[in-house]
Amino acid sequence: MGLYPWHKLAVDAGVDSAGSGYRGITLSHNLHTKAEVDTLMAQAIAAGATLIKQPQTVSWGGYCGYFADLDGHLWELVYNPFAWVGPED
Numbered sequence: 001m002g003l004y005p006w007h008k009l010a011v012d013a014g015v016d017s018a019g020s021g022y023r024g025i026t027l028s029h030n031l032h033t034k035a036e037v038d039t040l041m042a043q044a045i046a047a048g049a050t051l052i053k054q055p056q057t058v059s060w061g062g063y064c065g066y067f068a069d070l071d072g073h074l075w076e077l078v079y080n081p082f083a084w085v086g087p088e089d
Helices: 006-013 034-046
Strands: 026-031 050-057 063-068 074-079
Touching: 006 026, 026 034, 034 050, 034 063, 034 074
Parallel strands: 026 074
Antiparallel strands: 050 063, 063 074
């Protein structure tokens, strides 16, 4: 995993890199399945988060979506079927 340039993160999230509210960083939460992404997204929205990008299959073969928390920070919920980046179970 690497760091992405400001404008590429904005494009991936579907937000304007020059717009107000975008801070140039995305917090990413990796999950084990697509269903976990969908479930956590629904929980975030129910808790008052704003849906930014509906979870969907992405060009590299993963599955992810974005929401903004109550402070406006962007969160990416992601499932990577090719590698697990979290702790070993």
